[in-house]
Amino acid sequence: MNFAEFKKQVDLSKKALCQEVFAENRERIRIKKEATVVKNLEKIFSATLKISNKKGFQAMSMRDLSRETGMSMGALYAYFPGKEELVAMLQRQRRSVTQRIFEERIAAEPDPPKRLESAVRTHLYLSEAMQPWFYFSFMEAKNLAAEEQEKAVLSERYTEGVFADILQDGQQLGAFRKIDARLLASIIKSMLQDWYLKRGKYARRNVSVDRYAEFILGFIRAYLEVKNPDP
Amino acid sequence: MNFAEFKKQVDLSKKALCQEVFAENRERIRIKKEATVVKNLEKIFSATLKISNKKGFQAMSMRDLSRETGMSMGALYAYFPGKEELVAMLQRQRRSVTQRIFEERIAAEPDPPKRLESAVRTHLYLSEAMQPWFYFSFMEAKNLAAEEQEKAVLSERYTEGVFADILQDGQQLGAFRKIDARLLASIIKSMLQDWYLKRGKYARRNVSVDRYAEFILGFIRAYLEVKNPDP
DNA sequence: GTCTATATACGGATAGAC
DNA sequence: GTCTATCCGTATATAGAC
Numbered sequence: 473m474n475f476a477e478f479k480k481q482v483d484l485s486k487k488a489l490c491q492e493v494f495a496e497n498r499e500r501i502r503i504k505k506e507a508t509v510v511k512n513l514e515k516i517f518s519a520t521l522k523i524s525n526k527k528g529f530q531a532m533s534m535r536d537l538s539r540e541t542g543m544s545m546g547a548l549y550a551y552f553p554g555k556e557e558l559v560a561m562l563q564r565q566r567r568s569v570t571q572r573i574f575e576e577r578i579a580a581e582p583d584p585p586k587r588l589e590s591a592v593r594t595h596l597y598l599s600e601a602m603q604p605w606f607y608f609s610f611m612e613a614k615n616l617a618a619e620e621q622e623k624a625v626l627s628e629r630y631t632e633g634v635f636a637d638i639l640q641d642g643q644q645l646g647a648f649r650k651i652d653a654r655l656l657a658s659i660i661k662s663m664l665q666d667w668y669l670k671r672g673k674y675a676r677r678n679v680s681v682d683r684y685a686e687f688i689l690g691f692i693r694a695y696l697e698v699k700n701p702d703p
Numbered sequence: 704m705n706f707a708e709f710k711k712q713v714d715l716s717k718k719a720l721c722q723e724v725f726a727e728n729r730e731r732i733r734i735k736k737e738a739t740v741v742k743n744l745e746k747i748f749s750a751t752l753k754i755s756n757k758k759g760f761q762a763m764s765m766r767d768l769s770r771e772t773g774m775s776m777g778a779l780y781a782y783f784p785g786k787e788e789l790v791a792m793l794q795r796q797r798r799s800v801t802q803r804i805f806e807e808r809i810a811a812e813p814d815p816p817k818r819l820e821s822a823v824r825t826h827l828y829l830s831e832a833m834q835p836w837f838y839f840s841f842m843e844a845k846n847l848a849a850e851e852q853e854k855a856v857l858s859e860r861y862t863e864g865v866f867a868d869i870l871q872d873g874q875q876l877g878a879f880r881k882i883d884a885r886l887l888a889s890i891i892k893s894m895l896q897d898w899y900l901k902r903g904k905y906a907r908r909n910v911s912v913d914r915y916a917e918f919i920l921g922f923i924r925a926y927l928e929v930k931n932p933d934p
Numbered sequence: 935g936t937c938t939a940t941a942t943a944c945g946g947a948t949a950g951a952c
Numbered sequence: 953g954t955c956t957a958t959c960c961g962t963a964t965a966t967a968g969a970c
Contacts (some may be wrong), residue, residue, distance in 0.1 A: 478802050504935095549965065611842060615762060655910065694928075
C-alpha cells in the first residue's frame with residue numbers, strides 16, 4: 473500500500489459520507505436536490521477550512537465565506553442554519569470517515585509490530601489526505617461549542633488508546649522491551665500531529681509523507697528494540 | 704538539574720517581567736506610576752492568556768477582559784493603544800526572556816550530549832514555568848498581525864536550528880551515530896511542544912515535567928546510541 | 935435556488951466627568 | 953487613574969424579489 477492508492481480510497485469515502493450528511497440533515501438543509509447539495513457542501517466545507525486555517529474560524533465572516541465560495545450569503549444560509557451548525561456538520565462527517573478507515577486498517581493486522589506500523593502509516597496517510605481538516609480540528613477545537621470539544625477529546629483519547637494497546641500487547645508477547653506504553657503512545661501521537669501541524673515546513677524541505685513515516689518508525693523501533701537478547 | 708532548581712535560578716516572576724514591559728513601553732502607556740502599571744499589567748496579561756486560551760484571542764472581547772480584570776474599558780485603554788498592541792507587548796516581552804534564558808543555559812555546556820540534555824530540559828522547564836504563554840503563542844500565532852507571525856516563525860526556526868546544530872556537532876565528534884539531524888530536531892521539537900500543548904492531560908496522569916524530561920531524553924538517546932562500538 | 939437589501943446586535947475605541 | 957456613556961463599523965442572520 474502506498475499513499476496514492478490510499479488517497480483514492482479516502483476520496484471515495486468522502487463523497488459517500490457527504491451523501492450521508494445530506495441524509496442526516498434533510499430537515500435542516502433547505503435545498504432538496506441531492507446533487508446540488510453535495511456539490512455545494514463540498515465547496516463550502518473546503519472554503520471554510522481554507523479561510524479558518526489562515527485566520528481562525530471565529531475570524532472568518534460569512535462575507536469571507538461568500539466571497540470564497542462565490543455564493544451569496546442568502547444562498548449559504550440555505551445549506552446550514554448558522555455558523556455553529558456548519559462546523560458541526562463538517563466535524564461529524566470528517567470524524568466518521570477517519571475513524572472508520574483507521575479502525576478497518578489496524579484491525580487487519582494481528583501482529584503487534586505490524587499493527588504499530590499500520591497504525592502509524594494509516595494515521596499519517598489520513599492526515600496527509602485531509603490535512604486542512606486535521607489542522608482545523610486541532611487548532612479550533614477549544615473555540616467550538618462544548619459538545620464539539622467533548623467529541624474532539626474523546627477522539628484524541630481513543631487514538632492514543634489504540635497505540636497504548638498495541639504497545640502493551642507487543643510487550644506481553646516479548647516483541648517489544650518493557651517501556652511505559654502510555655507515555656510512549658502520547659509521544660507517538662505528538663509526532664503524528666507534527667506532520668499535519670507543520671505540513672508547510674516539511675513540504676519546503678521536500679520531506680514526503682513516506683519518508684516521514686520511515687523516519688519515525690525507525691525512531692520508535694530503536695526505542696522498542698529488545699536489548700541483550702539471550703545468546 | 705531539575706525543575707525546582709531551575710525555578711530558583713531563573714527569576715520568572717511576573718512582577719519582574721512587567722517591570723521590563725513598563726520600561727520598554729513608557730511612551731505608549733498613559734499611566735506613569737510604575738507600581739500601578741506593573742500591578743495592572745500583570746492582571747491584564749494573565750487575564751488575556753486565561754480568556755484567550757479558553758476561547759481564542761479573537762473571540763475575547765474587551766468587555767470580557769474588563770470583567771476578568773475588574774477594570775473598566777476606559778481604564779484598560781490607558782495601558783495599551785488597542786488589542787493588537789496589547790498582544791504585541793505581551794509577545795515581545797515573553798519572547799525575549801525565553802530566548803535569553805535558553806541561549807544562556809545551552810552556551811554553558813560545551814559537550815554535545817550534555818548540551819542536548821540542557822537544551823531539552825531548559826525548553827521544557829521554560830514552558831512549564833510559562834505554560835499559558837507558550838500555549839497561547841502556538842495556538843494564536845496564525846491569527847495575529849503579519850509582523851507577529853514572522854517573529855513566531857523565526858523563533859521556531861531558531862530553536863529547531865539550535866537542536867540541529869547540537870546533533871550535527873555530536874555526530875562529527877562521534878558521540879552520536881549518523882542520523883538526519885534536521886528531521887530529528889523537528890521531532891524533538893514536537894515532543895517539547897506536546898508538553899505545553901497537552902499540559903492538562905499530563906497533569907491528570909501525574910506525569911511531572913521531570914519525568915517527562917527523563918522519558919524523552921531516554922527516547923532520544925536510544926536512537927542516537929552508537930551501535931556496534933569497536934570491541 | 936439564488937440574489938440584494940436590511941434588521942438587529944455586538945465589538946473596538948473614545949470623550950469627558952469625577 | 954478610573955469610570956460611564958456613546959459613536960460607529962461590522963457581524964450574523966433573515967425577508968422577500970426574481
